[in-house]
Amino acid sequence: YRDIRDRKNIVLETKAILALGKLINKVKTVSNNADIVIGVPFYEEFDTVEDVCNTIIEGFKKHYPDKKCVLICLGNPDIAMNEEISRRIEKINSKNENVRLVTFISPVQGKGMALRFMMEFSLALNAGACAFIDADERKITPEWPHLLLEPVLSGKYDFVSARYARHHHSATITNHFAYPLMSALYGKLVRQPLGGEFAFSADLMGAYLDDPDVWVTDVGTYGTDNWLTSTAIINAAAMCEVDLGLKAHNFSYFDKRTIMFKQVTKALFSQIKQNISYWEEIDSTQPNEIVGP
Secondary structure, eight states: OHHHHHHHHHHHHHHHHHHHHHHHHHHHHHOSOOSEEEEEEESSOTTTHHHHHHHHHHHHHHHOTTSOEEEEEEEOTTOTHHHHHHHHHHTOOOOOTTEEEEEEEOSSOOHHHHHHHHHHHHHHTTOSEEEEOOTTBSSOOTHHHHHHHHHHHTTSOSEEEEEEEOOTTSOHHIIIIIHHHHHHHHOEEOSOTTOSOEEEEHHHHHHHTSOGGGGGTGGGTTTHHHHHHHHHHHTTOOEEEEEEEEOOBOOOOHHHHHHHHHHHHHHHHHHHHHTHHHHTTOOOOEEOEEEOO
16 A cells, blocks of 8 residues: 555656646746745635735735735646636736736645645745735735735744634634644644645745655645644744734535545644654743734
8 A cells, every 4th residue: 555655646746846847937937036926726716716816916016016026826626617717817917017927727636735836936936925825715805915924024034824813613623623732732822723824934935845755745735734834833933923804715515624624634643743852842832923913
């Protein structure tokens, strides 16, 4: 079984590597470089992704009128609807020379793989900061790009995660599993380790991409968010949180939640096993710094 799994992983990584160069070239036809990048991974969010993109572009114009901004949207390949979503995104006009948008379908499945590709694109564009925003956000505002990116652009932080006001039945995997377990073991109170909205420095993205083999594990799936968080902690990244206000997104049906829980759990416990020498020395839990208004 291990040999079969290893062969599948080799095929997956080979496919990713072969596609990466072509995708970077496509990104560079839109812009040779960038100051900031925001990535939006999408998975059949037909009714929200256009509004998310337009709001991000509005935020770019409002807060970064003199910076070169690139918005990258990457769709999951196993959903036929995503081809139509990508075509609709392509029609969005930023009406600003400093704002560029590129969208395409990922060559491989998985949210984590999409984030990996977008971090590769960000580094290829020499961007100083990269943020990620989920495609199903219904309460996003033009302030979100600034709130997420500014702590990194200030040079003070490498990792920014979000805090939200959420419905009490929302985020069940986070509230009842990931947050308490990760806080207890890693000694850092990151309130939304699976939140979906993050920002990273170029140095931290380099650390994330240092081992390509990790991305063909459950880190390449829905298990990516908690891995990004725990990896930042064990690498002593300068971390903070920002308050994005109300979070309201598409309802996840039970079948999807089941898949998410399994992938998050496998990635989380794999990290716990791998990082035992780190968390065995933790004897207290510290709050994360909250910055911004």
